[in-house]
Amino acid sequence: MINSREKTRLSPILAGVLIITILFSSIAYGREPQKTFENLGERIEYLELMIRYIKAKYKYDVTDEQLMEGAYKGLFEALDQHSKYFTPENYDNFNLDTSGTFGGIGISVGMRNGNVTVIAPLKGTPGDRAGIKAGDIIKIVDDIDISEYNLEKVLKLMRGEPGTDVRLGILRKGNTQIKYFDIVRDIIKINPVEYEVIDDNIGYIKIIQFNKNTNEYIRKALDDLLDKNVKSFIVDLRNNPGGALSEVVKVADYFVPKGLPIVHIQYRKDKRDTRKSKLEDMDKPLVVLVDGGSASASEIFAGAIQDAKSGIVIGTQTYGKGTIQNVLSLSNGGGLKITIGEYLTPKERKIDGVGLTPDLVIENIAHENRDDIKTFVPMIEDVKPQKKDKGLNVYGAQQRLGYIGYDVEVTGILDDKTYDAIKEFQKFQGLSPYGVLDYTTRDKLYERAIEVYNEGIKDLQLEKAIQKVSSF
Numbered sequence: 001m002i003n004s005r006e007k008t009r010l011s012p013i014l015a016g017v018l019i020i021t022i023l024f025s026s027i028a029y030g031r032e033p034q035k036t037f038e039n040l041g042e043r044i045e046y047l048e049l050m051i052r053y054i055k056a057k058y059k060y061d062v063t064d065e066q067l068m069e070g071a072y073k074g075l076f077e078a079l080d081q082h083s084k085y086f087t088p089e090n091y092d093n094f095n096l097d098t099s100g101t102f103g104g105i106g107i108s109v110g111m112r113n114g115n116v117t118v119i120a121p122l123k124g125t126p127g128d129r130a131g132i133k134a135g136d137i138i139k140i141v142d143d144i145d146i147s148e149y150n151l152e153k154v155l156k157l158m159r160g161e162p163g164t165d166v167r168l169g170i171l172r173k174g175n176t177q178i179k180y181f182d183i184v185r186d187i188i189k190i191n192p193v194e195y196e197v198i199d200d201n202i203g204y205i206k207i208i209q210f211n212k213n214t215n216e217y218i219r220k221a222l223d224d225l226l227d228k229n230v231k232s233f234i235v236d237l238r239n240n241p242g243g244a245l246s247e248v249v250k251v252a253d254y255f256v257p258k259g260l261p262i263v264h265i266q267y268r269k270d271k272r273d274t275r276k277s278k279l280e281d282m283d284k285p286l287v288v289l290v291d292g293g294s295a296s297a298s299e300i301f302a303g304a305i306q307d308a309k310s311g312i313v314i315g316t317q318t319y320g321k322g323t324i325q326n327v328l329s330l331s332n333g334g335g336l337k338i339t340i341g342e343y344l345t346p347k348e349r350k351i352d353g354v355g356l357t358p359d360l361v362i363e364n365i366a367h368e369n370r371d372d373i374k375t376f377v378p379m380i381e382d383v384k385p386q387k388k389d390k391g392l393n394v395y396g397a398q399q400r401l402g403y404i405g406y407d408v409e410v411t412g413i414l415d416d417k418t419y420d421a422i423k424e425f426q427k428f429q430g431l432s433p434y435g436v437l438d439y440t441t442r443d444k445l446y447e448r449a450i451e452v453y454n455e456g457i458k459d460l461q462l463e464k465a466i467q468k469v470s471s472f
Helices: 004-023 040-056 064-076 088-099 126-130 151-158 216-226 245-253 297-308 367-375 392-403 416-428 441-454 460-471
Strands: 084-086 101-104 107-112 115-121 137-141 164-172 177-186 185-187 193-198 201-208 232-236 263-264 272-276 288-289 313-315 323-329 335-344
Touching: 004 323, 040 064, 064 084, 064 367, 084 088, 088 201, 088 335, 101 107, 107 151, 115 126, 126 441, 137 151, 151 164, 193 216, 201 216, 201 460, 232 441, 232 460, 245 263, 263 297, 288 297, 288 460, 297 313, 313 460, 392 416, 392 441, 416 441, 416 460
Parallel strands: 201 232, 232 288, 288 313
Antiparallel strands: 084 335, 101 185, 107 115, 115 137, 137 164, 164 177, 193 201, 263 272, 263 335, 323 335
């Protein structure tokens, strides 16, 4: 035991050690007795103590708002990757992306050579009517020189309440003087649907996102395509990140037979909601294209088509985002997005973290795989292989079939998958589809592989989709 006199003698020594520690260390340590919290109220009180400590000791200026924004974000970091807190500015951008409607002038812009450049005006919008053209460089917005502004800041300046004015200073190719345009903002609706008739009678529909305008524009696309007497459909969902549940259910309604499930939503405590098709489907051949960028609502659509067997899915494994989020506006102008349930396909297949496997897995040729053709074996054996035969001709044929987008394994044996692929290739080439690797088929395989190689990166997924809907 140390008596009081010894304590007095030791105090200067301890004080010296403490001073030396502070002088020669960039960190000063203090230890608080470990505390056990009994409830959430005690934890909130403890958070308040930490905020007070930061404000009292932190070297740099920090506001209450900054600290609380950090605390809000920290709450959501403990949750899944899709739950998030939005600052007021981020929340405005999020709402714009999901709603597909905003006040603006209707021009698509991007950064080119350090300049905010018009990609294209949207047809029929104020920007289009004012005469804004693709390639125009925006220099001034409402008397503000935006030369040093990033794209997000320029977009914010151009957007605003419908009926308000905005003035753009444009530098156009061939001119050295800035030309000014006074434009009245209007409600701009983002159209996420592109469509056309391909191969004379196939309705091709590209859905970029499932925003709140998707069903409206899909309905217009379908009406127009049906008026043109298309015989089948290809719905392209590649690189579609998803969007609103309500919109994908409405779109799937056109393709899933009436009364069948489109999606199950599993909430907490075993509560489940099932959305079913309410319309008679169009009963036309359908192919859905997907890839690793197809997520959420795109996976709901593809899963519904697969399980209902109302079409086939072609492409590569999808992203695997199978949860549903609820969005709440906050009084501070921000918002939050929190996961409240999980999607399941009609046959109760899990999507989240797994994704969907297409009925036909086909990868488009990447740049790094383009030269694979140079390693293919020659098909020079004087034989015409049939089912179950094996040899170099079969091996070379399988290499080329895989290269141009057919689902085969390179084994050298003419198995059932190779037999079916040869028949399909023969039919597509206008040959007799009997599955025998004859000389004409071999020559056509040579030609097709070289054609794909010479044309560079080929959309084999779309090509396969065209073959499939044409063969129904």
